[in-house]
Amino acid sequence: MKIGAKLHDKVDLGILLPSILLAIFGLLAIYSSTYNHPTASGNFDKQFFWLLISFGVMVVIYFLPPHFIKMITIPLYSFSILTLLLVLVMGKTVYGSQSWLGIGNLGGQPSEFAKIALILFLAYWISRKTTEINSIRDLAVTLTAGFLPIMLILMQPDMGTAIVFGLLTLFMIFWGGISLFGLFVVLSPGIVTFASLFGTLSLVITLIVILAILIIFKKDLFVSATVFVVNIAAGFFFDYLYNILQPHQQKRIETFLDPNSDPLGAGYNALQAKVAIGSGGLAGKGFMEGNQTQLRFIPEQWTDFIYCVVGEEFGFIGSLIVISLFLIIFFRLFKLSATTSDHFSNMVVMGILILLFIHFAINIGMNVGITPVIGLPLPFLSYGGSSLLVNMSLIAIALNIHKNRKRYD
């Protein structure tokens, strides 16, 4: 056997290398967008420091013994809930959201670390031999496990991360083998909520459609009635939800429906981001040469709008390289999930895949103007210590599973 093949057997380079390349891409973009910025010029150094820390953590996680990860899921989940509670009590407010916890200069966002905890916990719970996802009881436990952190995160409030947790939970249930009716039960309140966004008429129509579907499923009257009542409640819950949103978050929803309505307000970032990417052309304006980026047209560009820097300075080619690197990671994770017969590992790998994909889709989508502007970082590229550390840890967990794939049963 060749050395390379041996190395590949130990480490999935198709997952590791694209992640590192993306992080380097991110460092370049952060360097460019903060280079002549009065307050953010130290961000490159900080990110570089966090990348080094991440490598250290990755090595530790990679060498963790098999089953260790599974063992710590419940303590990790409990600890996460605790930190999310703690952050509400004594967290630091950053950009209007109380999501930051720290001692001195060290600190991070508990909601980022809760992502790992939730993936591991749901994987553990759903893959338990005794768990029947299609039973009301086990489904309720699964949903509760998912919605507990969501409620806590909404109270910070951090809408973007809450959406990620919601989608992640739904996907884990979906992957865990929920029936079509079960999926319908889980999804329909969300659909009703979304429909109520567009007014009373669309809410009523949606409720009628849901009633019709319930009749087609021919479940017993008690179950059908319960589902319908939950759906009606969801419709009214929306009103409450909308009111607890911050005005700028409400504005974001409105701007998504019509981005040109407020070109210098909430829609400003979205428009400027499109101008930055669009003006990049085929090969881009060159590193450090993007005027939209260098002239600071997009506030805090190194966080949620980092993809614009790539689009403007490296053009269509650079944009495609980033997308391709993500696709390689996604399909290697797909492949990894197929090669593990262990349900827990499979669930974890798919959780990692879906978490990265949600961030990828929403972040790049809002950069190119096809999804609403929801404050979510682009994995590996966006500035932010916790985010980078968590994403690298997730990669390390995947690598650990890859290394031990033959030992799991």
Place this chain on the structure above:
Amino acid sequence: MNDNLFGSIVRRRILSIIIIAFTALTVFQLFKMQLLDNYSYQEKSLENSVKKVSIPAPRGVFYDRNFNVIVSNKPAFTISILPSEYNTQQNKLVENIMNVQEGYVSNLLDINRKYSPFVPLKIKRNTDFSFIAWLQENQELLEGIDYEVELQRDYTFGITGSHIFGYTKEISASQYKIKKSIYDMGDYVGFSGIEKTYEDLLRGTKGYSLNLVDSRQRTIGRYLEGLEDKPAVKGNDLVLGIDAETQLIAEKLFENKMGALVAIEPKTGEIIAFVSSPQYDLSKFASVTSGFFWDSLSTHPSKPIFNRATQSIYPPGSTFKMLAAIAALDDGIINERTSINCPGGLQFGDRFFKCLHVHGNISVVEAIQKSCNTFFYQLILKIGLERWAKYAREFGFGKKTGIDIPEEISGILPDSAYYNRVYGRGKWTRGFLVSLGIGQGELSATPLQLAKYTALIANDGKSVEPHFARGYIDNKTSEFVKLPFKEIILDIDQHVFDLIQEGMYKVVNVPGGTASIAKIPGIDVSGKTGTAQNPHGDNHALFVGYAPSEDPKIAVAVVVENIGFGSTHAAPIAREVMRTYLQKDIDQNEKLNPIAKKVN
């Protein structure tokens, strides 16, 4: 296969499809934005980041005839607010430091509410440097407030010249409509005086700089290192005929007096000195004209804005006697030997027109010298109204002189058409003429017209239309370019001028002349006094004259309102002005006479 199974093929496919579909959509969007619509995004990006800032061109400065600067430019700070960024809670603080009344800023913001909040609004010109210093210290606190350095007129060279130079004003909306290609809103244009007449020469060409701005339109660098910038081109400097020293003396002599003085170089028509008194402070117009200042000027009883040298008309009185003499001599009605008897006045119809003395038999030269009214009462009856008016017209009365400032009126030169219009055909008599012979009656002239008339007499009927600007210094070649003005050549016999000049010489230099006070040791002065009857108060004092008599270099007309005799009040002013101008020709050892001492 049961698709309810954990991680089934169906679920795997659904997920793959979602990932692939989303990625395809994103790539398509990128393709559209970066490759298909790249051009329009690039344009938007450039618009975003490059701001064109126009650079005002400094106006040309004014030089006097000896190339001394008499009006220049100085930098002044203008404060502006960018409403989109400005926090109105700072109003009070800003108003306090700027030392303006409460509500000043909010009021301005209110008035301009309908304009774009992304265009800076000028709120105060000519701001104290202390405010700029404070602004720079507190820039962090005061987002949206900025200042720029603008140029404004500097009048600190000693000459007031308010009616010569005129002032500039922000362009009006209607003017802007017509001249959009040249001006921007907020630009200053010449509004009166020379500033207005020579606007095109003085204006220069505005430049611009292309600046890189960030999202808040704050300049953070230069576009292409300033390669595409266009510098402003300064306006052409104007060289005036004004003699700074003479002008200064003339202005001093008119302090606390109302009236006007115009001094012209007879050969060239260039104006050497020009005063309309009282004057006003042009520097107040250089910054923002406050409503209060304008009101106080326009309602002031002595009307300082009014240009008395070109817009105020006075009966020329005895200074007009030469005109009748010229008409009569040139048309052969009299000759130098013709004498008329002065018994102390003229009985015409039922009215007796008085003379100051009994002059007995008197010739035309003597009549001028002694200012005999009787001679001229009789003379004009011989000449007739039409002939008299024809000569007066040739000397420029009853019409504008065409001087190169916009403020001028024609005066009144009565002829039969005029009387017919005013009184009706056949409703006026020859008796009306008698007063005209001595420059009274309905005849009215501006001091400028009198100066032009004097210059023509002094230079034997040849001169150039009176004007301030000799020429300009071309801003590209730095060469002096002479401006053309219309020549005036009167078809009058030289002999006539010789006689008139003799009379005027005698007025000053022969005992019994009325203006011996105008004598300048070492230089021969010729002139004629006048005292115009003023039904509203004391008489206006007049004097017209020129020097040196043999080769006139300066011709002066002086009118002092409500003060009395011309010989006492107007002649000394003219003398000092002529003396100052001709100083270099005068023996340095001459004794200063009492009035000169007072002036110095």
